[in-house]
Amino acid sequence: METEKWIEKGLELLMEYTPRVLLAILIWIVGLWVFGRVVKYARKIMKKRKYDVGLQGFLATILDWGLKILLIIIIMGTLGIQTMSFAAVIASAGLAIGLALQGSLANFAGGVLIMIFKPFKVGDFIEAQGISGTVKEIGIVNTSLNTFGNQLAIIPNGKLSNENIVNYSAESIRRENIIAGISYDSNIKKAKEILLDIVNSRDTVLREPAPMVIVNELADSSINLSLRYWARNEDFWDCRWYVLEEMKYRFDAEDIEIPYPHQVEIQKEG
Incomplete structure (x- = not known):
């Protein structure tokens, strides 16, 4: 009598859960196929938008795991298992991990933004x-x-x-702005001619936009001229070093004084 009761109970459970199990299996198979297509499509979009290869793989993995966790929760609900507590545990664990790795997550988010916006x-x-x-x-x-x-x-x-x-590499050319200080006794026009002659004699200095020299400031102890010219990125530093060295030679040759700090020593007889 007891055996028949257990058999009857088993048949009831089998009749109740068999459709759910079959439905859960069907959802798992179809879900894996659908979510697999979603991940594949996401990879295609990231590749089309030229995301970094490492970022593509990372985001695709995160998306894949997230969809699989969602699929598991759906299947658990289909089998009649309470999913609210399970979701609460996941949320709590995520919050705890987020607080513990706050700095690292900020760096991770920054890396994603850099790879996306480049x-x-x-x-x-x-x-x-x-x-x-x-x-x-x-x-x-x-x-x-x-x-x-x-x-x-x-x-x-x-x-x-x-x-x-x-x-500095975003554009193919760069503008330099060299400040050349000359004394108030020096000839401004002559100094400007010298500076323009220096840059115009250099093939790697671009002719367009044209180089220019302006009076930038009448300072306390010097007249500050601003020499502005353009050069390609690969020629920029060679041009700068050449101009600075040549400027000193040419100013000395033409008696254009470059002011420098002077120290006056006063001795008081005791």
């Missing part, structure tokens, strides 16, 4: 966080720069994405 790329010369250098690597958490002295500078992406960035 304010710079590998090989660009940038200035950020008080550091200037050539971008060596753009990671999810940090960006690496090679400085002038060939040191490796690592900047967290969180700060990098929220602060000012100067990208």
